[in-house]
Amino acid sequence: MFLSCSRLGLHYPAPLVVSVTLIVYIYLPTTTPNLEIHSTMAQSLNFFLSTSPSPDFTHSYSKPMLHNPYRFTRSPRKSIVLVSASADNGQGGLGLSAVTADYVSDNGAKPITISAPDSSSIEVDAVTEAELKENGFRSTRRTKLVCTIGPATCGFEQLEALAVGGMNVARINMCHGTREWHKSVIEKVRRLNEEKGYAVAIMMDTEGSEIHMGDLGGASSAKAEDGEVWTFSVRAYESLRPEGCITVNYDGFAEDVKVGDELLVDGGMVRFEVIEKIGPDVKCLCTDPGLLLPRANLTFWRDGSLVRERNAMLPTISSKDWLDIDFGIAEGVDFIAVSFVKSAEVINHLKSYIKARSRDGVIAVISKIESIDSLKNLEEIIQASDGAMVARGDLGAQIPLEQVPLAQQKIVEVCRQLNKPVIVASQLLESMIEYPTPTRAEVADVSEAVRQRADALMLSGESAMGQYPDKALTVLRSVSLRIEKWWRDEKRHEVMDLPDIASSFSDSISEEICNSAAKMANNLEVDALFVYTKNGHMASLLSRSRPDCPIFAFTTDTLVRRRLNLQWGLIPFRLDFSDDMETNLNKTFSLLKARGMIKSGDLVIAVSDMLQSIQVMNVP
Ligand SMILES: Nc1ncnc2c1ncn2[C@@H]1O[C@H](COP(=O)(O)OP(=O)(O)OP(=O)(O)O)[C@@H](O)[C@H]1O
Ligand SMILES: CC(=O)C(=O)O
Ligand SMILES: [K+]
Ligand SMILES: [Mg+2]
Incomplete structure (x- = not known):
């Protein structure tokens, strides 16, 4: 593949980018300005450089790459051959993620980028990777x-x-x-x-x-005080919303409510009593003061129960x-x-x-x-x-x-x-909107x-409009980790009876395999469950058993990987794999070992969509 480098004002064939299985070669002609190597995926990257045609030097580097590109100064008259890999010896490495080489011209012209994404690589997010490396499997x-x-x-x-x-x-x-x-x-x-x-x-x-208020004409909130009379109206105001007036999105509102009904804003954050109906306007007396927020939900109650007149339709x-x-x-x-x-x-x-x-x-x-x-x-x-x-x-x-x-x-x-x-949602850390x-x-x-x-x-609201979104997330994270650890320490395995859900014989086999694999994982105290899954189904079946160890879910599809991110215990990786489990396992072990995410001797149970079997093995 030849790229034009005209943005640099240089006219020579751009470097040849060849992606050969696990190795990426980037040939840089002698006229090329200096080189910068980035990796957007790998936390650290081992790579080696050499000169061409006669390799009078080769250099091997191991660099933390996440935020620091490695800058290489071109040697005068020689081309550089960059062989990027993440194996230690630099001789055709493994585990390479997308690597980008930028030319950095001395005159400050904008660099161009060559991307050499390696299809054999494995994709996992940097946070999970760091977590796995630092704390090991159990603590994710x-x-x-x-x-x-x-x-x-x-x-x-x-x-x-x-x-x-x-x-x-x-x-x-x-x-x-x-x-x-x-x-x-x-x-x-x-x-x-x-x-x-x-x-x-x-x-x-x-x-x-459902029924909700209008958007308060741009105001972020409005305060309703005890004893105030507010008007809730189905009128569409052409211009400014009059003071003390709230629009309601549901046309049947004024007809459905009755004098004496209780009107609850956001399930009771503010309460009103309906005192009078005048055409499209409903006059309400504030009985529980509070803040009205734009588009807040409205419900009305009569004799202690929710009124669902036509709005139920x-x-x-x-x-x-x-x-x-x-x-x-x-x-x-x-x-x-x-x-x-x-x-x-x-x-x-x-x-x-x-x-x-x-x-x-x-x-x-x-x-x-x-x-x-x-x-x-x-x-x-x-x-x-x-x-x-x-x-x-x-x-x-x-x-x-x-x-x-x-x-x-x-x-x-x-x-x-x-x-x-x-998903369990709403008001988990409501006070952290402010504190x-x-x-x-x-x-x-x-x-x-x-x-x-x-x-x-x-x-x-904690993350959407609160003062401390990151702190709120930290609380969720640390509380989750603490309780999960307690479950494991106490060896409180699930007593829940999981009913059969398969709708075909093949699904039944998958289900039995996953239930058994999860049980074996707990009994044998394995380090991780591996699942090779094209559509994610086997991964979710493993997750359903809530085993003690984390579940590494390998999928060929980026969309499936993102979807699996919602499910308990799954660490989704994107990986190209074949129908041959032997090859898949060897490849995964090499890739994960090269990235420091597993080590020799770790005990793993592997299952897959393709081959309905359970394999128990130590990482070689
Ligand atoms: N895109 C947004 N723009 C402005 N404010 C937002 C946005 N998303 C959320 N908020 C604010 O965060 C608050 C909480 O968000 P949340 O998504 O829980 O909405 P909600 O109005 O309570 O409705 P729902 O019942 O759909 O969750 C909202 O009431 C709103 O004030
Ligand atoms: C999240 C949401 O819609 C609710 O709690 O009402
Ligand atoms: K919504
Ligand atoms: Mg809701």
Whole structure:
């Protein structure tokens, strides 16, 4: 391949980039300016350089590469042959990630970049790699972390800080912000993945068509005081919103409410009593003061129960949601979380829509359990979905608060049985929106979710608009690690009875293999489970057993790798592999050893999609 180097004002054939299995050769003609070597993936890279045609010098270097490119000054009259590899001897190394060589011209002209991504390499994010190297297998975090992105975290550096802090999935909430804003967040996350080797997945959360307030005309909040009278109106104000007036998105609102009803903002953060109805305007007396936030959710209660008049007929996916879904498909998001799901039907409908529209047809659909109907139809909804979210914010506005913890436990359990990832969301560390440390009660709540072995925990306002997003993420991370360690130290293996879920004989074999492999892993105290999986299914079956050791999930597909990032205990790697397990294992051992992620003697159990077997072995 020849590249033109005209940007440097030099006219010679650009270097030949040949990618031969594990070695990358970059020939630099004598006229080439100096060379800079970067690796965006490898934390450290061993490489060697020599001169050509007569190799009167060869140099071998071992360098920490993540942030420091290695700069090489060209020797006068000789070409440089760069052979990059990560094996120690530099003779055709292993484990090479994308390596980039930039020419750095002396006159300050912009460097050009040659990328030589090596298809034989293995991709894993830098944070996991560092964790594995420093603390060994056992200590990697099993519980995954989702962060809602908002004004506090939408910059590239802020997103990077979250990725470094352990964010596995970035959530964008279509209730807030413009599509352009969300697009720019998606682009930044993708760039972060490409440049820094992360596999942060994107989850798009639909607005849904429940009743909520308008956006307060641009104000970030409004304070409602005890005894004040506010007007809730379905009028569309042409210009400025009058003082003390709140718009409501649901046209039937003024007809549905009755004088004497109680109106709850965000499930009770602020309360009003309906005192008078005048056409489209509903006058309400503030009985519990507090802050009104833009687009806050509204529910109304009569005689102690939630009123669901015609609003129960509102579609789960509104016309605006469909446009957002089209946007999500076009942007290639990894997950779509559907708000206020009422039945399995809507999920089936959405899944077939995605299948027909999306390039790869593989956006996972997560049902948000946050309404009375979703609890009523829980099992069939979860069965139809690719995962679920315990959306405690709205759930707590629809059922009495004291029922929320039991609902959470039930949802987590059903998801586990049906092998669907589950996220516990909302108010985990609510006080950290304002304060740098959590309350003891919040820490206990997070612990409980980890103890229930939910797949993932989610930050909402804490990361979207809070003062301490990184600190909140650190709390989730350290509490998760602590509780997980306690599980292992106590050898508290799961007593949960996992029902058979396979729908074919072949699936039954996979299921039996994974259940047995996980059990063997605990009994033999192995260091890691390896799973070679094309579509991720076997990896999720292993995760379902919540074994003591981490699960290294190797997949050929970048999209599958990102999706697996939501599931408990899985460390997803992207790797090209064949149907020959012997070769795959040898290759993986070499690659991981070269990167310092495993060592000789480690005990591993391997299973795969291709060959339905269980292999137990020591790393050679
Ligand atoms: N893209 C955004 N732009 C501005 N503010 C945002 C954005 N995303 C979230 N926020 C702020 O963070 C808060 C918490 O976010 P969260 O996603 O939990 O929303 P929510 O309004 O509580 O709705 P949901 O029930 O869908 O979670 C929001 O109320 C909003 O104030
Ligand atoms: C996350 C969400 O939608 C809720 O808690 O209501
Ligand atoms: K939402
Ligand atoms: Mg909600």
